[in-house]
Amino acid sequence: MKKIILIFAFFIAFQMSNAQMVNYRVDNRTDQLSPLKVGLTLVGVENFLTPITAGVSVDYRLIDHLTLNGQVRIGYLKNFLLNESALVTTQPENTGFYSEVTGNYAFLDWTSKGKIKVQTSGSTYFKAQCDTRHQIAGTAGIFDYSRSGVEYCNSTNYIISGTTNLIPSNPDQNMFLLSKNTFGGVLGLSYTNIKKCIVHYDNVSQTKYLLNRLYVHLLAGGTGTGKITYNGSDYKIDNAKNLQPIGYKLGWSVEEGIMTAGLELGLMPDIYFQTPQQPSVTVDKYPNYFKFTFGLMLYGSDSKFGMK
Numbered sequence: 001m002k003k004i005i006l007i008f009a010f011f012i013a014f015q016m017s018n019a020q021m022v023n024y025r026v027d028n029r030t031d032q033l034s035p036l037k038v039g040l041t042l043v044g045v046e047n048f049l050t051p052i053t054a055g056v057s058v059d060y061r062l063i064d065h066l067t068l069n070g071q072v073r074i075g076y077l078k079n080f081l082l083n084e085s086a087l088v089t090t091q092p093e094n095t096g097f098y099s100e101v102t103g104n105y106a107f108l109d110w111t112s113k114g115k116i117k118v119q120t121s122g123s124t125y126f127k128a129q130c131d132t133r134h135q136i137a138g139t140a141g142i143f144d145y146s147r148s149g150v151e152y153c154n155s156t157n158y159i160i161s162g163t164t165n166l167i168p169s170n171p172d173q174n175m176f177l178l179s180k181n182t183f184g185g186v187l188g189l190s191y192t193n194i195k196k197c198i199v200h201y202d203n204v205s206q207t208k209y210l211l212n213r214l215y216v217h218l219l220a221g222g223t224g225t226g227k228i229t230y231n232g233s234d235y236k237i238d239n240a241k242n243l244q245p246i247g248y249k250l251g252w253s254v255e256e257g258i259m260t261a262g263l264e265l266g267l268m269p270d271i272y273f274q275t276p277q278q279p280s281v282t283v284d285k286y287p288n289y290f291k292f293t294f295g296l297m298l299y300g301s302d303s304k305f306g307m308k
Contacts (some may be wrong), residue, residue: 004007010284020124020178021126022118022201022202024126024128024182024199024200024201025116025199025200025201026128026129026130026197026198026199026201027197027198027199027216027218028130028131028196028214029196029197029306029307030111030131030132030133030194030195030196030197030199031133031193032196032305032306033196033302033305033306034059034061034300034301034302034305034306035060035299035300036059036060036151036299037058037059037299037301037302038053038056038057038058038297038298038299038300039056039057039058039059039086039127039295039296039297039298040055040056040295040296040297040298041054041055041057041073041260041293041294041295042054042294042295042296043293043294044291044293044294045291045292045293046073046289046290046291046292047272047289047290050304051077052075052076052077053073053074053076053096053098053284054073054074054076055071055072055073055074055098056071056072057069057070057071057072057295058070058071059228060221063111064243065105065106065137066103066104066105066106066137067100067104067109067137067176068102068103069100069101069102069103069104069141070099070100070101071098071099071100072097072098072099072267073097073098073099073293074095074096074097074272075095075096075097075147076095077095079243080302083187086210087173087175087176087177087181088173088175088176088230089176089177089178089228089229089230090176090229090230090232091179091227091228091229093148094147094148094179094226094239095148096145096146096148096172097141097146097148098134098143098144098145099144099145100141100142100143100144100186100245101107101141101142101143102138102139102140102141102142102186103139103141104137104138104141104190105137105138106135106136106137106192107136107137108134108135108136108139109133109134109135109136109240110133110134110135110147110149111131111132111133111134112131112132113126113129113131113132114129114131114132114195115128115129115130116128116130116195116197116199116202116208116210118199118206118208120201126201127185128197128199128201128208130195130196130197130199130208131195131197131266132193132194132195132259133189133193133194133195133196134167134191134192134193135192135193135194136189136190136191136192137189137191137192138188138189139176139186139187139188139189139190139215139217140185140186140187140256141185141186142178142183142184142186143182143183143185143186143219144182144183145181145182145219145268146179146180146181146182147179147180148177148178148179148180149176149177149178149180149225149270150175150176150177150180151175151176151180159193159286160286174202176228177228178225178237178252179225179226180223180224180226180270180271181223181224181226182222182223182224182268182269183221183222183268184219184220184221184245184269185219185220185221185242186217186218186219186223187217187218187220188215188217189215189216189218190213190214190215190216190220191213191214191215192211192212192213192214193211193212194210194211194302195208195210195211196208196210196211196302196306196307197207198207198307207303207304207307209255209256209257209301209302209307210254210255210256211252211254211256211302212252212253212254213252213253213254214250214251215249215250215252216249216250216251217248217249217251217266218246218247219246219247219248219249219266219268219269220245220246220247220269221246221247221269222269223269223270223271223272225237228274234250235297244267244270244271245269245270246269247266247267247268247270248266248267248270249263249264249265249266249267250264250265250266251263251264251266252264253293255297255301255302255303257301257303258296258297258298258303259295259297260293260294260295260296260297261294261295262290262291262292262293262295263290263291264290264291264292265288265289265290265291266288266289267288267289268289
């Protein structure tokens with residue numbers, strides 16, 4: 001225990017030794033937000049599309065408190081986690097896409113005093129006073145996403161269409177690949193805090209920009225399925241039922257300079273297969289998902305807009 005306390009005390013002392021006392025002046029710019037921002041998602045890791053995605057996002061500020069957001073992400077690698085040797089079906093995998101359009105209205109907006117870290121040289125820095133702007137906003141919009149789904153069956157016959165089309169499976173090949181598409185609505189709340197300022201010290205000026213956003217969204221949508229291919233023939237799926245028309249997502253996103261990142265967890269609307277003739281069919285009834293993204297702000301970054 002003493003060793004832990006000593007290590008912690010040494011770390012605090014090291015940090016304090018690198019902190020400087022500097023005379024500075026700050027121009028706060030949280031009231032000068034970019035009217036149009038275009039971002040590029042370089043890498044997305046998510047389990048409800050393919051494992052790796054990329055995309056673009058656009059934020060358009062109609063007025064100070066009302067922003068429109070559009071985003072699209074597309075899978076660009078096949079699912080390397082998929083065991084293709086266990087597939088009964090033969091159609092190609094749907095790498096998937098996700099698109100969303102929302103409006104965000106900030107019904108609460110206030111400013112408080114805060115601080116921001118200013119790096120001077122090497123590991124030395126000082127903390128400058130910088131206003132923090134807070135916003136609580138309501139969100140409403142629509143979403144559309146497509147992806148491949150995998151169903152498992154350990155019976156000798158899998159009923160995929162009524163009572164006539166029986167597709168056999170066996171212990172070695174018991175995975176059925178199919179395409180799913182969900183369209184629905186988004187309703188939610190978000191909390192955003194923004195630090196945006198210019199710090200002047202020692203004949204030097206540094207621009208500082210940091211945005212953090214937390215949000216919770218309720219999702220409601222219907223899911224449809226495409227056809228499956230078996231031995232060169234296409235079969236319509238007519239035994240898929242809506243199991244989970246309601247979903248949600250909890251998320252956090254950050255912009256610092258021109259870099260962006262985000263983390264999201266939730267439950268997406270999905271379907272299941274109702275096959276009373278073959279009750280041994282198993283499905284993921286609660287399709288939990290996660291998403292992590294990293295990217296860059298290509299145009300209109302608040303780290304540059306209004307910073308002269």
